[in-house]
Amino acid sequence: MMAPSLHSSGKINTLTLKNRLILAPMQQRKGTLDGHATDYHVEHYGRRAGDVGLVIIESTSVSPEGRLYHDDISIYSDSHIKPLSKIVKAVHNKDARIFIQLSHGGRKSYPQHRERLVAPSPLAFNDDYGTPNALNDADIARILDQYRQAAIRSKEAGFDGIELHAAHGYLLHQFLSPITNHRIDSYGGSANRRFHFVLQVVLAVREAVGPDYPVQIRVSASDYDKIGLIPLQVVNIISGLAQLLDAVHVSSGGLTPNRPLDVHPGYQIPYAAIMKSKLSLPVIAVGGIHQPALAERVISEQLADFIAVGRPLLDDPDFAGRLLGKHPLLSTER
């Protein structure tokens, strides 16, 4: 069999993507105060959809108290559906597919706007965010329902699939990591119990959308902390969800202010490659994969199945086309 290339089509669940490039989810901070997407988003995503197989739109809040910023976009009410569906149409018109990224910020939710800052345990990210309230059983049931409703609305808006944001220190990640989850009930105390909430979220979403609808997860493969999650633990977490998920998107960090010591091009590729070697799910690599030779190697050597590209596509909407050799590279990109 021929080795795959960036140009090869790929599959996530029943969905075929025309190539292996993905627009990484990136906050635009251009939502209305009540979390509605605007014409800005329609233009922004439509303009960047031409050369990628898949657009993943920015983190979109399932709950008013889980918004990441006062100007992020949300999907906690039916009124959010219509503006989101305009983004979907603009991307479909460019012959690309589009996923929504569903999130809840937990202790990293927008503090000034908060109705009530919540998290698995009352541990602050930093002084700016402040100390969250520990979630009780009723809160957890409410958030699970918010994920369920958000999943149904995502489908109604026409998205081709869902990415659950369990990376970068937001609520799902906060449950998974021993740094942020000090609970002693059925949601904490052992790796299995820390996994419980995320399993319930994935089950709720899968049940809401059915077996054929793509659902993937974005994880941080490392907490960059000696008592935090390490890649093999994250592999175990994903193994426990593999039957329910269609792909895994491998990022890192964000749980605490700790940052990796060395951020070089493709620094997260080894994390994606570990997932790829241990799991039978499609894997998305991301992070500084901005050179055609590097991107091509990740795919042809099957270190990952897809590559998500972030920042260069903000500055240059044609950047994916440059990676594919459709447009010339700018001198800084070689």
Ligand SMILES: Cc1cc2nc3c(=O)[nH]c(=O)nc-3n(C[C@H](O)[C@H](O)[C@H](O)COP(=O)(O)O)c2cc1C
């Ligand atoms: C402005 C900006 C906003 C971002 N917003 C999100 C987001 O909403 N959700 C998410 O999972 N990652 C977010 N990220 C991380 C990107 O998806 C991506 O992982 C990161 O930029 C590394 O890829 P790159 O080197 O190709 O830019 C954001 C990054 C940037 C620069």
